[in-house]
Amino acid sequence: MEPAGQEREVPARYEPGEGCVTTVVRLPVRIVVLVLVVPVRLVWDALAAAGRAVDRTVLRPLGRALAWLWRTLVVIPAAWAWRTLVVTPVAWAWRTLVVIPLAWTWRTLIVAPLAGLWRYVLAPAGRGIAAAVAWLAHCLVVVPAQWLYAYVLTPLGHGIAWLLRALGVALVWLGKALFVWPWVALWRYLLAPVGRGIAVAVAWLVRYLVVVPAQWLYASVLTPVGHGIAWVVRGIATVLVTLVRWIVVVPVVALWRYVLAPVGRALAAVVTVIVREVGAALGLCWRVAGVISCAVGRFLGTLLRWIFVEPLRWAYRSVLTPLGHGIRDGIWRPVRQALRSARETVRQTRREIRRALFGAPRESERAVTEVPRREPGARETRTLGSSTTALTKD
Template sequence: MAPEPRRQEPEGCLVVALRIPIRIVVLVLVVPIRMAWDALVVAGRFLTDAVLRPLGRALLWVGRAVFVWPWVALWRYVVVPVAKALAWVGHMLVVVPLGRLYRYVLTPVGHALAWIGRGIGAGLEWLYARVLTPIGRGIAWLLKGVGIVLGAVGLGVYTAVAWLVRYLLVVPAQWLYEWVLAPVGRALVWLGNAVITGIGAVLYWTTRVVVVLPALVLWRWVLVPVGRVLAVLVREVGEALGHAWRVAGRISLAVGRFLGTLFRWIFVEPVRWVYRTVLTPVGHVVRDVVLRPVAEAGRAVGRATRQALASARETVRQARADFRRMLFGEQRRPEPVARREPAGRETRTLGSSTTALTKD
């Protein structure tokens, strides 16, 4: 669903009179700023791609080589082996002796102490059940009888005191509240409400006449028109800035394209023509006349050198073999043994068997 077109509000003569001068002034001020901004953006991108990013990569590699790799090597080849050795030494010097101490000393001692504790606990349990419990029950029965007597006496005393307090304090205080204090309080509340209502009415009308009406007149007839004029001015300046920024961008783009084209025709195209017309044929000639023959000669020299080295190695090997035979004599060769299987790719036939039972 297409959006509804924005309805244009009718504009006054003040808006139309202010729009064109504001846009002209803002455009004149914004064009140099936009061109400087675009130039800074291009320079920043070039600096980032050509200088900062390679420098950052080099600094990152140097930082790794200086700070990371030595610590990694120290951790891997020094700290870890030393820690493993210390752990093994600690295990053999601390853990194993403590384990044997716990197993062969502390455990038997603990079992003996537990057996002694169980005996003492059984004795205390017998003392509690046979001696302390009967004594405690007798004392509780005695205290229960005394408590019953004291409870009866206390109940009588509480009843008498409660009757005296009710008829000497509570009933007179209730009569005083109902017939004296409550009417006096209601009268005072009514009088206070009347006084506060009158004072509030006087303050309300005084504040309305002295403060509210002048402030309302000032707001309606001074601040609202001035605010509307300032709002129109600010809106037009903002729209003029946006329009000028877009127009300055197009102007900056056109100037940049013109400078790029000029740079290409002055510098790039001549360099490309020199490279294509002069340097490329010269490079081909140098490659065909100089570099290829030199490479062929180098390869031939390499082959001859390899052959000479191979011959020298073979000569040295033969000399070593002759010297060994001269010192230790000829090695005895093993005598050939008749094989029962056919040599080579000969196949078995019915006339010539190779087994042990039918061999001729």
């Protein structure tokens, strides 16, 4: 037994490592994928760089130039020509030649005559005809109709209604006496008692001739036979189920549990490892190919710089710049000074010739300058014995 107070140490949790399939598959897959991916990445980076360069240096300026040319040479002249040569003349011609004449013709030849005809002919005639028709209708239709309704139709209708009510009452009483009352008496005193007796007899016969024998047959014959058939069917079903279970189900389950499932899990694990490693290898190799592509690009850039750029820089810095400075200081500057001296000499010569031929130019009269006003002096300081007013000043 362990001593009291000493705590049992919990073992460290087991960290499973990578399986043998992963270790075997990883390196070959990565090598193969790297070999396949590096050229693709190099070509991809080269095409991307070329595409960016072409887009930046050729396509964008060309597109802007074409857009400017299209707008300047086609759109603006076409719009101006359409607006100036088509829309404006057509609108003016339509308004001048069609709209204004049609409006004047409509107002003069149609609207004005129709308005006069309606106002001075049709409206008064219509009002007169309406008044005459209303008077004739009132005298020939309304007044006779009122008299006929009041003195002929109303009394006649009242008499016909009284006769119809009396005839209806008589017909109802006669119908009851001839049809309803005999049938009611026949049903109440003959048919109903006979029907009840027949129903009782039929019910007794059905009970003792059908129901009682059927109950005895069900209880004494059909029920035992059904129980026996059910027992036989259950036995046969049990035997069949047992046979199917031990012949089909148990072998299939055992095959699945002990053969197919382990094999499937192993295959799934292997396929999963392979797919995972291929995906990881693709990602890693794509990144490595990117690094390699960048290194190759930098190498090519450095090589081009040392082959072309650096010699040109050296030639510009060591040869062309001193040569240009020498040409500027030894040739161009003296030539400029000589040209400047010659130009000044020519100017002086022209000035002397002009003075000899036409005389010296008159000097412009000097403008009389006004003497600036002196600023007023500061006011004397006020004391107790002095005053600022003119009357009291000393």
